[in-house]
Amino acid sequence: MLPSSIMHSLDKVDLQLLRALCTDPRSTFVALAQQLHLSRNTVQARMARLEESNAFLSFDRRVNPVALGYPLTAFIEVHVQQKRLTQIVAELAQIPEIVQAYGMSGSTDLLVRVVCTDADDLFRIDGTILACEGVDRTETSLAMGELIPYRVTPLLERTARRVGPSGSTGGSPDEVTT
Amino acid sequence: MLPSSIMHSLDKVDLQLLRALCTDPRSTFVALAQQLHLSRNTVQARMARLEESNAFLSFDRRVNPVALGYPLTAFIEVHVQQKRLTQIVAELAQIPEIVQAYGMSGSTDLLVRVVCTDADDLFRIDGTILACEGVDRTETSLAMGELIPYRVTPLLERTARRVGPSGSTGGSPDEVTT
DNA sequence: AAAAATATTGAGCATTCTGCCCTATTCAGG
DNA sequence: CCTGAATAGGGCAGAATGCTCAATATTTTT
Incomplete structure (x- = not known):
């Protein structure tokens, strides 16, 4: 079942955080804060909020079945x-x-x-x-092969460009203009 | 493209690590070591090896598109x-x-x-x-809905049961007997 | 079977990170 | 303008990390 707890919409900072995590999933809060020119507290608060609102799906999805012997x-x-x-x-x-x-x-x-x-x-x-x-x-x-490996970074980048400095993805991304 | 760098097979410890990460993706090495009754160094070495051998797919897969505004x-x-x-x-x-x-x-x-x-x-x-x-x-x-959300934990658990104390998933899991 | 190679263990150290707290400032909405 | 929420920056104690090392155990090779 899809989570029913998407209680808030993501703004540009959220998107940038997600993008940074896609680049380096083991990023520390401190590193993320430096990279995005934010306070560490803000990163902490944002990550907690993303967790609470089911922005992160299960770690299972990162486990490569091929490595488990299922090619x-x-x-x-x-x-x-x-x-x-x-x-x-x-x-x-x-x-x-x-x-x-x-x-x-x-x-x-x-x-x-x-x-x-x-x-x-x-x-x-x-x-x-x-x-x-x-x-x-x-x-x-x-x-026969994954010709386009799973990615959301183009979406993240586009949506971040669209929402501007402090906007959010409330509603449809296409409705938001810079 | 599927990664071509699966250079080693996973043994029971690897599987247990992956399983623990599925339960808590933010687990520290110390916590994993305690949980699995291993040395911290071993967890570190194992995780590094999993990383190198492309056992982990991209973080993108954990990003919930619904949260991005794509329901x-x-x-x-x-x-x-x-x-x-x-x-x-x-x-x-x-x-x-x-x-x-x-x-x-x-x-x-x-x-x-x-x-x-x-x-x-x-x-x-x-x-x-x-x-x-x-x-x-x-x-x-x-x-219309994800009736079985993505999961590999049943596979992990079954394969761990099958390979025994120090075996590995070299070759087909079905060929390995306890 | 023995030797060699690899993996694991546990201890240690310096550095960094985390969880949490606090106060001040900024931002957003009514 | 006012108010509540969010952000910022500082701080502290404890925990974690990256790395080194030597000893031991396990696996692989001869």
């Missing part, structure tokens, strides 16, 4: 009987190789992200998914 | 003229809302992950993608 990533579209959706999700959550699942609009019910050791492993996992009661059909696509 | 996530299957794939990817990388793109097997050429502010924004981004020379067709699916 393959696949996306499985899962077509289900709607009335059993909740149970199915609970069952899928018991499969460790399923690292994420979205409920989707349109003709796909679930988009399931899977990591696996090899093609046979993928086939096995697919079978496990299909064995769940209420799962009608799956369509598997193997990711 | 919607969508997956766009992009069908392209193969010979222009490289140029297309370069062009797609110029679009900040595209946060990730996989080259896929099968009938889908690219799976593009997009964050956006609303449905109109998504429609606009889709148009931008379609405007790239060599892009034939797109199919957009809107993620």
